[in-house]
Structure formats: C-alpha cells, structure tokens
Amino acid sequence: MTDDQRHSGRRQDRSRVTRLAQMLMSALTVGAVFGAATSLVNGISHSYADLESRAYTTSGWSIAEIVSVLLDSGWAWAGLAVAVGWLITRAGESHPTALAQGAAAGALALLAATTAYSVVDTIRTAEHFSWYGAEPLVWWITSVIFGAPLGAVGACAKRPGTIGLLARLTVPVGATVQMIVLPPGRNEVVETIGKTIVWTVAAASIGFIVVRFLAERELVRRRR
Incomplete structure (x- = not known):
C-alpha cells in the first residue's frame, strides 16, 4: 500500500467519523427543539384555559390548545423519529448502514425530546425533577x-419500490388510525378540530405520496 492510499484511507475514515458526529448532533438538536417546543406550547395553552368556567370546559378552545394537542400526540412524536431517520440518511447509502444510522438517529431524537420536555416542564412549573425517578426512566426506555x-422506517423512506412507499405512508396512516382509536382533546370541540386537521393533512399526504409513487413507476416503465 502506497502513502497516497494510506492518506486517502485516513481521510475517508475521518470523513465518516465527522459525518457520524454531525448526524448524532442533528438528531439530538432536532429532538431537543421539538421536546422543548411541545412543553412551551402546552404551558401557553394552559394559561389560556379557563377550566373553572363550565362553558369553556365543555366547548371552549384556543389556537394554542389545538397546536398543543397536535404536538403532544403519539403520532407526532413517532413522526419526529421517522423524520429524523429520513433526514440524516443519504440516498446512496448501503441498506444496512442506512438502517443503523436511521435507528440510532430516531432513538437519540426521542431521547433528546423527552429530556428537553421534562427539563422545560420543570423550569416552567418550578417543580423538582428527579433524573433517576421511575417516570423519566420509563420514557427514556420507551424512546429507545x-x-x-x-x-429505521425513516431511513427506508428514501428507498424506491414498495418498501419506500410503505415507509413514507407510516406517519400519515398512523396519525389517521390514532384519530380513530385515541382522538385528542379534552372536549368534543377540541377533539373535532384536532381530528379534522389531522385527517385533512393525512389524506393530502397519502394522496401526494401515492400519486408520486405511481408517476415514478410509470416513468421507469416508459424508459425501459
């Protein structure tokens, strides 16, 4: 092996390490921002809520509360992990490497999000937060x-074919199912607004994804 080959190999190793570090930092940053934002929006929505009023309790709502309901839903947190897995994966990456990177990024993003959410909640409510308590530990394990x-599903979203299609449909289909099984909101009005928004966006997303997939397949067929 020549000196040039050794230097080239070292540069490639450094490049891989640098990319891995950037990937991890991106996942942590996006997750932390999402978790902190969710906690802050929850706080704002609570400040507008007049729960002592019977009318507000049964039919009242606010824009902040709707945003809070959407951000603090299970499908949104799942979508965070899928989105991060998709963002950090290169299209030309080998399949095993892409899956490993997507899985690591998804877990880190949710870990950062749950931690940031807990920290901001603690600061906002001036309550004591136990890092070693049962509840934070459960959420961290759940995040992983x-x-x-x-x-990993997010990493698969860049793949062509049926696997890529199913990966891209995961979040909108999951959001649709959650609105049926576990709709958000503390009263019927909030629940209806939340379901309408999610179902509308999910239907538009599913339609766009399927139409684009069919168009790409047709384009490939014509080129053959």
Missing part, C-alpha cells in the same frame, strides 16, 4: 424501544 425502529 420505539425510536430505533421508527428511525
């Missing part, structure tokens, strides 16, 4: 258990 496969 669900974040890793969801991040």
Whole structure:
C-alpha cells in the first residue's frame, strides 16, 4: 500500500467519523427543539384555559390548545423519529448502514425530546425533577424501544419500490388510525378540530405520496 492510499484511507475514515458526529448532533438538536417546543406550547395553552368556567370546559378552545394537542400526540412524536431517520440518511447509502444510522438517529431524537420536555416542564412549573425517578426512566426506555425502529422506517423512506412507499405512508396512516382509536382533546370541540386537521393533512399526504409513487413507476416503465 502506497502513502497516497494510506492518506486517502485516513481521510475517508475521518470523513465518516465527522459525518457520524454531525448526524448524532442533528438528531439530538432536532429532538431537543421539538421536546422543548411541545412543553412551551402546552404551558401557553394552559394559561389560556379557563377550566373553572363550565362553558369553556365543555366547548371552549384556543389556537394554542389545538397546536398543543397536535404536538403532544403519539403520532407526532413517532413522526419526529421517522423524520429524523429520513433526514440524516443519504440516498446512496448501503441498506444496512442506512438502517443503523436511521435507528440510532430516531432513538437519540426521542431521547433528546423527552429530556428537553421534562427539563422545560420543570423550569416552567418550578417543580423538582428527579433524573433517576421511575417516570423519566420509563420514557427514556420507551424512546429507545420505539425510536430505533421508527428511525429505521425513516431511513427506508428514501428507498424506491414498495418498501419506500410503505415507509413514507407510516406517519400519515398512523396519525389517521390514532384519530380513530385515541382522538385528542379534552372536549368534543377540541377533539373535532384536532381530528379534522389531522385527517385533512393525512389524506393530502397519502394522496401526494401515492400519486408520486405511481408517476415514478410509470416513468421507469416508459424508459425501459
């Protein structure tokens, strides 16, 4: 092996390490911003809520509360892991490498999000936060258990074919199902607004994804 080959190999190794570090930092940053934003929006929505009023309790709502309901839903947190897995994966990456990177990014994003959410909640409410308590530990374990496969799904979203299509449909279909099984909101008005927004965006997303997939397949067929 020549000196030039050794230097080239070292540069490639450094490049891989640098990219891995950037990937991890991106996942942590996006997750932390999402978690902190969710906590802050929850706080704002609570400040507008007049829960002592019977009318507000049964039919009242605010824009902040709707945003809070959307951000603090299970599908949104799952979508965070999928989105991060998609963002950090290069289209030309080998499949095993892409899956590993997506899984790591998804888990890290949810870990950062749950941590940031807890920290901001603690600061906002001036309550004591136990890093070693049962509840934070449960959420961190849950973040890894669900974040890793969801991040891998995000990595698959850039793949062509049926696997890529199913990966891209995961979040809108999951959001639609959650609105049926576990709709958000503390009263019927908030629940109806939340379901309408999610179903509308999900339907538009599913339509766009399927139409684009069919158009790409047709283009490939014509080129053959």
